[in-house]
Structure formats: C-alpha cells, structure tokens
Amino acid sequence: MIKKRLVLRFPPDLIDQPITYQLVKEYDLMVNILQGTVTPHEEGRLVVEIGGERKAVEKGLAYLSRLGVELQPLARDVHWHPAKCTHCTVCVPLCPTRAFTVSRENMTVSFDKNRCIACELCVRACPYKAIEILF
Amino acid sequence: MAKTYVQINEKIAKGEAVVVTAEEMTEIVAAEGAKKAAQEVDVVTTGTFGPMCSSGVFLNLGQIKPRMKFEKAWLSGVPAYAGMAAVDVYIGATELPDDDPRNKVFPGAFEYGGGHVIEDLVSGKPVRLRGIAYGTDCYPRREIEKTVTIRDVPEAILTNPRNAYQNYNVAVNKSDKVIYTYMGILQPHMGNANYCSAGQLSPLLNDPFYRTIGVGTRIFLGGTQGYVWSAGTQHNPGVARTEKGLPKTPAATLAVTGNLKEMSPEWVRGASLTGYGATLALGIGVPIPILDEEMAAYTAVRDEDICVQVVDYSRDYPQGRNKVLGFVNYRQLRDGKITVEGKEVPTGGLSSYARAKDITNLLKQMIKEGKFFLSEPVAQLPGAKA
Numbered sequence: 409m410i411k412k413r414l415v416l417r418f419p420p421d422l423i424d425q426p427i428t429y430q431l432v433k434e435y436d437l438m439v440n441i442l443q444g445t446v447t448p449h450e451e452g453r454l455v456v457e458i459g460g461e462r463k464a465v466e467k468g469l470a471y472l473s474r475l476g477v478e479l480q481p482l483a484r485d486v487h488w489h490p491a492k493c494t495h496c497t498v499c500v501p502l503c504p505t506r507a508f509t510v511s512r513e514n515m516t517v518s519f520d521k522n523r524c525i526a527c528e529l530c531v532r533a534c535p536y537k538a539i540e541i542l543f
Numbered sequence: 544m545a546k547t548y549v550q551i552n553e554k555i556a557k558g559e560a561v562v563v564t565a566e567e568m569t570e571i572v573a574a575e576g577a578k579k580a581a582q583e584v585d586v587v588t589t590g591t592f593g594p595m596c597s598s599g600v601f602l603n604l605g606q607i608k609p610r611m612k613f614e615k616a617w618l619s620g621v622p623a624y625a626g627m628a629a630v631d632v633y634i635g636a637t638e639l640p641d642d643d644p645r646n647k648v649f650p651g652a653f654e655y656g657g658g659h660v661i662e663d664l665v666s667g668k669p670v671r672l673r674g675i676a677y678g679t680d681c682y683p684r685r686e687i688e689k690t691v692t693i694r695d696v697p698e699a700i701l702t703n704p705r706n707a708y709q710n711y712n713v714a715v716n717k718s719d720k721v722i723y724t725y726m727g728i729l730q731p732h733m734g735n736a737n738y739c740s741a742g743q744l745s746p747l748l749n750d751p752f753y754r755t756i757g758v759g760t761r762i763f764l765g766g767t768q769g770y771v772w773s774a775g776t777q778h779n780p781g782v783a784r785t786e787k788g789l790p791k792t793p794a795a796t797l798a799v800t801g802n803l804k805e806m807s808p809e810w811v812r813g814a815s816l817t818g819y820g821a822t823l824a825l826g827i828g829v830p831i832p833i834l835d836e837e838m839a840a841y842t843a844v845r846d847e848d849i850c851v852q853v854v855d856y857s858r859d860y861p862q863g864r865n866k867v868l869g870f871v872n873y874r875q876l877r878d879g880k881i882t883v884e885g886k887e888v889p890t891g892g893l894s895s896y897a898r899a900k901d902i903t904n905l906l907k908q909m910i911k912e913g914k915f916f917l918s919e920p921v922a923q924l925p926g927a928k929a
C-alpha cells in the first residue's frame with residue numbers, strides 16, 4: 409500500500425468526466441480530495457491523495473496521463489516554526505486548505521501539516537520567516 | 544472620587560495597586576459599571592505588537608584611534624545615516640543593503656534590512672560595521688571595517704517618530720491581480736482583507752482623547768521602559784469619531800524612545816514584507832491610570848465598538864483617493880471574516896493580538912511587582928482633552 413499526493417490539472421473538456429469514480433472503481437484506489445478549484449472556461453485543479461497497491465497506483469496514474477490530465481507530485485515539505493511565529497494571522501486567509509487556523513479565544517495560530525498542500529502561498533506572506541519550505 | 548498619579552504610584556510602591564489588563568477591564572466595567580470600576584481599579588495595561596516602519600536606532604559607535612568622523616556608514620551592508628557628529632549614526636527600520644535587488648525580480652523578498660540589523664543588535668549578534676570619511680585635521684581616519692556588537696557601542700537609543708497608530712485601515716484588493724503592499728499580500732477580487740491594530744488592547748484606543756498619554760509618559764518598549772517624546776508624525780486627532788469618541792480613521796500617533804541595550808529580541812523583530820520592503824516589528828505597552836470614572840469608561844472599550852474603514856489598496860490608496868468601501872469593526876476582523884460590498888472576505892492581521900495580550904500581562908506583572916511606575920505627562924498631545 410502506498411500513498412501519493414498530487415496536483416492534477418484537467419483540461420476544460422475533462423471537467424465533467426467521472427474520473428475519480430473510475431479511479432476508485434476500475435483501479436481500486438483510495439482517492440482523497442484535499443483541495444479542488446474549477447474556474448469557468450479554464451482548467452480544473454485538484455489536489456488529491458491517492459492510495460492503493462503500488463501497481464494499481466501506477467496504472468491509475470497512467471490512465472490519468474492518457475486522458476490528458478497533467479500530474480505534479482507534491483513532494484515539498486512545509487515547516488512552521490512556532491518559536492518564530494508572532495501569531496499575527498496574516499497567513500491565515502491566504503491558505504486555501506485551512507492548514508493555518510486561529511483559536512479565536514486567544515488569537516493564536518496553529519498549523520495542521522496534514523492539510524497542507526505545499527502551495528507556498530503562506531511562505532511569502534509570513535513577515536518573520538516562520539514558514540519554511542524544505543526540499 | 545478622583546485619583547492622582549502620586550496616589551497610584553504610592554499604591555504601586557506598597558504593592559497594593561489594583562492592575563488589570565485592557566481585556567479584564569472590559570469585563571469588570573460590563574459587570575460592575577464604570578463608577579465602581581473606577582474606585583476599584585488603579586491601572587489598566589494596554590499593548591500592541593506589529594510592524595512599525597517609522598522606527599530606528601541612534602548609535603554612537605565609539606571613537607577609534609586615530610579618530611574618525613563618519614561620512615557614510617553601513618551596518619551589515621545596510622546604510623546608516625551619518626550626517627551628524629563624528630561617530631553618531633541612525634539606522635532606519637526600512638533601509639536596505641545597497642545590493643538588495645529590491646523589486647527588480649518581482650515581488651522582492653527583502654530578506655534583510657534595517658529592522659533585521661536592529662534585531663541582530665538586540666540579540667547581541669555581531670554586526671559588520673563599515674565606514675568612510677574624507678578626513679580632517681581633527682578626525683584623520685578615512686575608513687574603518689570591523690565587527691561590533693551592542694555591548695561594544697557606547698549608546699544605542701531606539702528613537703521612533705511614528706508608532707502605535709490610533710486605529711488604522713483594513714486593506715483589500717479590488718483588482719484582478721495579486722498585489723504586494725505594506726499591508727501584506729492581497730489577493731485579487733477581495734480574496735482577503737488585512738488589518739493592523741490591536742483593537743481593544745491598543746493604547747490610544749483606550750485613551751481616545753489622550754487624557755493620560757502625553758509627552759513624558761513612561762511606556763513598555765521592546766521589553767524595557769521607554770518614553771513618549773512627542774506626538775508622532777502624521778498625528779491627526781481631528782478625524783471623525785463614533786459616539787463614544789473613537790476615531791473612525793487613522794488618528795493619533797506616538798513618537799517613542801528607549802534604550803535598545805535593555806530591550807529583548809522577543810519584542811524587537813526584523814520583518815520582511817514581500818514586494819514591499821523590510822521593517823521592524825515592535826512591542827509597545829502603555830499603562831493607563833484610572834483617574835476617574837471617565838477613564839474607566841474609556842478603558843472598557845470593546846472590539847465591536849471600534850470601527851475601521853476598508854480601503855482598496857489596488858487603486859484608491861496608491862492614487863491617494865479618499866474612497867472608503869465601508870466600515871467594519873475589530874470584533875468581525877478578529878472573528879475571521881467581514882462583508883465588503885456584499886462579499887464575505889476572510890481576514891488576517893499584521894498586528895498580533897496574541898502578542899499584544901502578552902504585553903498587557905507582562906506590564907501588569909511589572910507594575911504589580913513595583914518595577915514600573917506611572918508618569919504624568921509633562922505636556923499634552925495636540926488635540927488632547929484637558
């Protein structure tokens with residue numbers, strides 16, 4: 409059993425196709441959608457975690473490539489340094505997956521790494537270099 | 544019955560002063576009313592922590608043999624102003640190294656600037672000093688290059704012409720591309736809204752008519768005790784106010800000073816604003832004496848009472864147009880979303896409420912332990928209520 413995190417980009421003609429359904433049914437894969445955006449007249453973008461037997465994952469990804477879906481692995485690791493963080497919250501509204509959240513009671517920020525899709529939006533936004541990308 | 548500064552300081556000296564934070568005062572007044580609260584409470588502590596660009600440090604670098612009068616100086620590559628007496632220089636928070644690429648590759652990262660030099664100094668880290676001079680009979684030396692730490696320099700005085708703004712703006716971006724501002728990164732089509740004030744904890748919002756904050760007020764500055772030395776630049780008390788007297792737009796400001804040698808890197812942080820520049824984030828706290836019922840009522844200010852204007856930083860702000868998209872309050876901002884022109888917009892802060900709250904608690908502790916006394920202003924700020 410392996411797991412892969414990927415960014416999938418769909419050309420407009422594929423947006424209404426039941427692709428994730430096919431992955432589950434035909435390739436016996438677990439598909440966890442971490443984030444999705446579809447902009448009208450543009451491409452669709454899905455961030456997914458795909459899990460299953462190694463062979464099945466390979467076949468599933470080959471199927472996506474054949475259809476014209478662009479695949480990009482999410483290999484980078486985002487680190488939050490609590491000691492450097494001032495809890496300003498400026499990164500919070502920028503995060504598309506709500507990996508940064510604020511406890512409204514005391515206004516402190518916390519980071520849920522499992523939600524992070526390494527889009528890097530927050531990295532530039534942090535004035536104190538408290539968020540770092542590790543390659 | 545009204546209290547005086549002297550009476551409050553006597554209580555502090557005896558360890559009997561009742562000191563509460565601005566948050567606590569709000570609850571006390573809500574529960575007991577301003578009159579009773581004024582009898583019980585002696586001091587309310589306020590605080591703010593955020594980027595304060597109009598900051599900098601006067602350094603006296605100490606004379607060298609043979610003597611030198613600096614014409615130009617750099618600290619870790621960041622230019623410091625040397626147009627003063629021999630070895631005095633001023634390092635400003637937003638100054639950048641000569642070789643920083645700025646926004647040539649947009650948006651610039653501004654990794655290191657004056658604010659970072661100041662943080663390095665406060666942290667006791669070595670800083671590279673370079674200086675040049677034309678040489679005179681009394682100051683013959685023409686150049687110097689050496690490493691200094693804050694311990695080596697005779698004086699380092701943080702001296703800021705504009706800090707602790709009384710209220711500010713909320714910034715949004717109505718254009719269709721990302722913009723990079725001193726209010727942070729703003730996503731197109733009002734994708735986010737950034738604010739920069741500690742709201743109900745903010746010093747000048749707890750004393751809206753500057754009855755107690757004036758020239759000479761002793762404050763918490765960067766971890767030590769500092770002073771207000773003047774109204775800050777752009778001090779503008781005459782703006783529109785709410786029924787409770789709270790300014791609806793940026794109003795008063797403070798010019799402050801303190802000994803950098805006594806400060807702590809926890810409260811003096813270099814900061815980088817992508818696409819904008821470098822700056823310094825600073826922690827400031829002001830104790831407010833509860834002289835009477837009116838001061839008790841002022842310090843009971845709540846986030847929901849403080850209204851703040853929403854401004855488009857893609858067109859209106861840069862073009863200098865005074866257009867306001869609407870008003871929201873700090874309760875909504877801190878709760879994480881506001882509505883602007885019918886659209887729900889998630890919010891982010893540049894000023895840290897959590898750190899501001901830490902300052903209110905720290906200052907409260909200092910006063911309770913008899914380590915911090917209040918000072919009566921020697922002169923009032925322009926626009927102050929007598």
Ligand code: SF4
Nearest residue numbers: 503524525527528530
């Ligand atoms: S990189 Fe930052 S903004 Fe992007 S998903 Fe991770 S935490 Fe959120």
Ligand code: SF4
Nearest residue numbers: 493494496497499534
């Ligand atoms: S932007 Fe940086 S300092 Fe501010 S809350 Fe996020 S991680 Fe912390």
